Amino acid sequence: MTSTTARRRSVTVPWRAPLAAAVALAVAYFVILGGILADPSQHLTFGDAIPQAQAQFVNAVTIGAIYALIALGYTMVYGIIELINFAHGEIFMCGSFVSWWLLTTLGFSGAINDPLLLVGVLLLAFAVSMLVMGVVGVVIERLAYRRLRNAPRLAPLITAIGVSFILQNIVFVVVSNSIVTTPQIIPNTQLTLGPISINLINLFVIILAVSLMVALQLFIGRTRLGRAMRSTAIDRDAAQLMGVDINTTIALTFFVGSALAGAAGVVQGLYFGITVFNIGFQAGLKAFTAAVLGGIGNTTGAALGGFVIGFLEVISSVWGQGRWSEAVVFGVLVLVLVFRPTGILGQQLADRA
Amino acid sequence: MSGPETPTATTADAGAGRSVRKPAPAWRVALGQVGAYLGRHQSLTIVLGLAITAAALPLIVLLPPLNGFGTQKDFVGGFADAGVFVLLAIGLNVVVGFAGLLDLGYAAFFAIGAYTYAYGASPFSGLDIPFWPMLLVGALVAAMFGVLLGAPTLRLRGDYLAIVTLGFGEIVPVVFLNADKYTNGTNGIVGLAQPSLYGIMGVDSFGFTNPWPYFVTVVAIIAVAFIFLYRLQDSRIGRAWVAIREDELAAASMGINTVTTKLLAFSIGASTSGLAGVFFASKLSIVSPDQFGFTVSFTVLAMVVLGGMGNIWGVAVGAFVVYEIQSQGLKQLGSFVQGLHLPTLTLGPLSLDIGSINFINFQYLLFGLALVLMMLLRPEGLFPSRRRRSELHESPEEAAESNVELVQA
Numbered sequence: 001m002t003s004t005t006a007r008r009r010s011v012t013v014p015w016r017a018p019l020a021a022a023v024a025l026a027v028a029y030f031v032i033l034g035g036i037l038a039d040p041s042q043h044l045t046f047g048d049a050i051p052q053a054q055a056q057f058v059n060a061v062t063i064g065a066i067y068a069l070i071a072l073g074y075t076m077v078y079g080i081i082e083l084i085n086f087a088h089g090e091i092f093m094c095g096s097f098v099s100w101w102l103l104t105t106l107g108f109s110g111a112i113n114d115p116l117l118l119v120g121v122l123l124l125a126f127a128v129s130m131l132v133m134g135v136v137g138v139v140i141e142r143l144a145y146r147r148l149r150n151a152p153r154l155a156p157l158i159t160a161i162g163v164s165f166i167l168q169n170i171v172f173v174v175v176s177n178s179i180v181t182t183p184q185i186i187p188n189t190q191l192t193l194g195p196i197s198i199n200l201i202n203l204f205v206i207i208l209a210v211s212l213m214v215a216l217q218l219f220i221g222r223t224r225l226g227r228a229m230r231s232t233a234i235d236r237d238a239a240q241l242m243g244v245d246i247n248t249t250i251a252l253t254f255f256v257g258s259a260l261a262g263a264a265g266v267v268q269g270l271y272f273g274i275t276v277f278n279i280g281f282q283a284g285l286k287a288f289t290a291a292v293l294g295g296i297g298n299t300t301g302a303a304l305g306g307f308v309i310g311f312l313e314v315i316s317s318v319w320g321q322g323r324w325s326e327a328v329v330f331g332v333l334v335l336v337l338v339f340r341p342t343g344i345l346g347q348q349l350a351d352r353a
Numbered sequence: 354m355s356g357p358e359t360p361t362a363t364t365a366d367a368g369a370g371r372s373v374r375k376p377a378p379a380w381r382v383a384l385g386q387v388g389a390y391l392g393r394h395q396s397l398t399i400v401l402g403l404a405i406t407a408a409a410l411p412l413i414v415l416l417p418p419l420n421g422f423g424t425q426k427d428f429v430g431g432f433a434d435a436g437v438f439v440l441l442a443i444g445l446n447v448v449v450g451f452a453g454l455l456d457l458g459y460a461a462f463f464a465i466g467a468y469t470y471a472y473g474a475s476p477f478s479g480l481d482i483p484f485w486p487m488l489l490v491g492a493l494v495a496a497m498f499g500v501l502l503g504a505p506t507l508r509l510r511g512d513y514l515a516i517v518t519l520g521f522g523e524i525v526p527v528v529f530l531n532a533d534k535y536t537n538g539t540n541g542i543v544g545l546a547q548p549s550l551y552g553i554m555g556v557d558s559f560g561f562t563n564p565w566p567y568f569v570t571v572v573a574i575i576a577v578a579f580i581f582l583y584r585l586q587d588s589r590i591g592r593a594w595v596a597i598r599e600d601e602l603a604a605a606s607m608g609i610n611t612v613t614t615k616l617l618a619f620s621i622g623a624s625t626s627g628l629a630g631v632f633f634a635s636k637l638s639i640v641s642p643d644q645f646g647f648t649v650s651f652t653v654l655a656m657v658v659l660g661g662m663g664n665i666w667g668v669a670v671g672a673f674v675v676y677e678i679q680s681q682g683l684k685q686l687g688s689f690v691q692g693l694h695l696p697t698l699t700l701g702p703l704s705l706d707i708g709s710i711n712f713i714n715f716q717y718l719l720f721g722l723a724l725v726l727m728m729l730l731r732p733e734g735l736f737p738s739r740r741r742r743s744e745l746h747e748s749p750e751e752a753a754e755s756n757v758e759l760v761q762a
Binding site: 083152153156159162172281288327330 | 449453455457505506509512513515516517519520521523524527528530531647651654658714715716717718720721722723724725727728729732
């Protein structure tokens with residue numbers, strides 16, 4: 001890394017990224033629109049297709065927000081201990097079950113129309129789910145991963161698969177072996193502002209996800225603990241020599257990442273109204289794809305990757321009647337890993353294989 | 354491996370000790386000679402060992418308490434199915450155990466082998482190619498896909514490779530599910546031809562009712578695979594795999610072409626899986642996409658890890674034991690616990706009635722626990738290969754122990 005490249009980077013004009021994002025979003029919108037128009041089973045006119053395309057566009061952003069929240073945990077854990085935490089998808093799944101358990105225990109079954117109560121219940125659901133899953137993440141790290149920090153790389157990876165089996169099977173046996181209906185407490189209200197129309201739940205999810213991501217960026221970038229996390233990720237031994245408590249820092253990383261997955265789990269319940277013991281695997285794999293797509297270890301990239309995956313999924317389901325969306329997402333994963341393993345925003349990772 | 358002795362002891366007792374030592378009894382000498390002979394003839398040992406195992410297993414199940422759990426016929430059918438997993442496990446062992454590449458989409462090659470047979474011998478395709486050549490074809494097709502997947506991806510680092518293979522393992526069943534014009538979708542392809550010996554030894558078509566021909570066939574396939582893999586392990590390629598597993602950079606600088614060697618491991622693993630797939634499809638006579646999900650890949654991985662990565666026998670035993678626990682043990686445990694009449698636990702909307710627990714539901718919990726505990730406590734597996742054990746426990750005592758085994762083997 002020479003000083004010239006560093007200078008060239010700092011000179012990069014800041015309007016490029018928003019412009020690229022705007023162009024990408026516009027392209028995505030028209031691809032979705034094209035898919036809806038091309039659907040032979042509907043035969044829609046242009047005017048009828050537009051509201052549908054808009055709804056699908058918002059849907060893509062919402063799904064993308066969920067993936068982005070999960071992807072952040074993957075990328076943080078990978079950044080700090082170079083472990084693909086297979087159990088992370090199951091943390092997300094458990095989070096959805098915690099919020100289901102809380103809401104049904106409190107006696108809610110449908111929309112809450114009192115705004116004050118709604119805000120209170122939402123705060124409670126997110127706080128409980130994030131806290132519980134954060135603690136679960138820390139416990140998993142302590143019991144299953146910490147001892148293997150210096151073991152051959154295969155060992156913690158296999159342990160992570162084992163942990164994911166355990167979590168999934170516990171939910172399967174203790175809670176339910178089939179799809180569970182979760183209370184959708186946010187009322188189904190359509191908000192209209194000029195030509196744009198958006199459902200309350202979509203708006204809520206997008207705002208929530210974005211604010212959590214901003215909070216995370218501030219936490220990592222501006223706080224003492226965030227600095228400890230960054231330095232541990234760069235060089236664990238050197239960080240330790242500088243007085244960083246490695247174990248606490250790694251535990252904290254697991255806490256934050258798992259709490260975000262817990263939040264994504266609550267969103268899953270609120271948005272889709274269902275959850276099931278095996279959603280964690282697929283969601284985890286897709287979120288991991290998002291993390292890789294954005295450049296693993298890079299939190300901004302993970303968030304970006306999440307939205308890209310959301311759009312990919314919606315586009316492929318619009319064009320292929322939903323059947324091929326999984327294959328498309330995993331196909332993208334394979335292609336990205338093969339041709340650009342550093343991802344969209346990824347920095348060059350040290351090769352430790 | 355005598356330790357250092359005190360000078361006085363050596364000088365005083367050296368002569369006495371030599372004269373006191375009795376000659377070994379004749380049976381021990383004979384046993385030693387047989388052992389040495391078998392040690393020199395590995396393939397013969399494999400054939401004998403498998404033959405004895407295969408002959409003993411159907412007899413063991415006639416003894417109590419096993420005979421209470423099912424008829425001999427049921428058990429033999431179960432053993433034939435277990436054989437499929439033994440094949441899968443020793444194949445995955447080449448990839449994970451020898452070459453150290455974590456393949457999480459191994460079931461994809463199993464599926465490819467099975468569908469290859471379905472195309473070769475079913476009313477769906479209209480072809481009726483006999484089972485025996487299809488075994489080879491299935492192995493070759495699976496190996497080809499192994500190369501196709503491996504060629505672009507094997508340059509990746511270990512955990513990225515794991516994810517790519519996981520993705521591949523997810524895509525393949527989705528393709529078989531959705532390309533229904535060619536695969537008959539969810540319903541799968543049915544009515545696959547049964548293997549036949551054309552009247553040799555009185556066996557015509559294998560049929561559904563008699564598990565014995567399948568059992569013998571799978572043991573034979575396993576024997577061939579064993580011989581092949583053992584010879585491969587001791588060859589230049591086998592040593593190259595270990596070298597890559599230990600240190601890819603060092604292996605490359607020693608002149609090993611790492612990409613080709615890894616590709617070879619990948620395709621040999623895939624071809625074993627393809628063999629297993631062909632056999633599996635012919636035994637069940639039906640293939641459908643849901644038989645080849647990621648649970649199969651992970652189950653086989655658990656078998657390899659538990660058995661002891663890198664040790665062919667260990668992995669085979671691991672696969673057999675895990676399969677039998679999964680298919681028989683948990684069922685029996687369930688009926689045992691049901692008899693205890695335990696109370697129901699309740700926690701909010703959750704309730705747990707221990708008596709009604711179906712222990713088969715717990716198999717992944719057990720797999721998970723086994724994987725975690727194994728990695729934490731005994732990462733070399735239950736039946737480790739010597740080399741793995743010496744890598745993972747580098748105390749001088751155990752190193753000496755493994756040296757003794759090395760001398761004896």
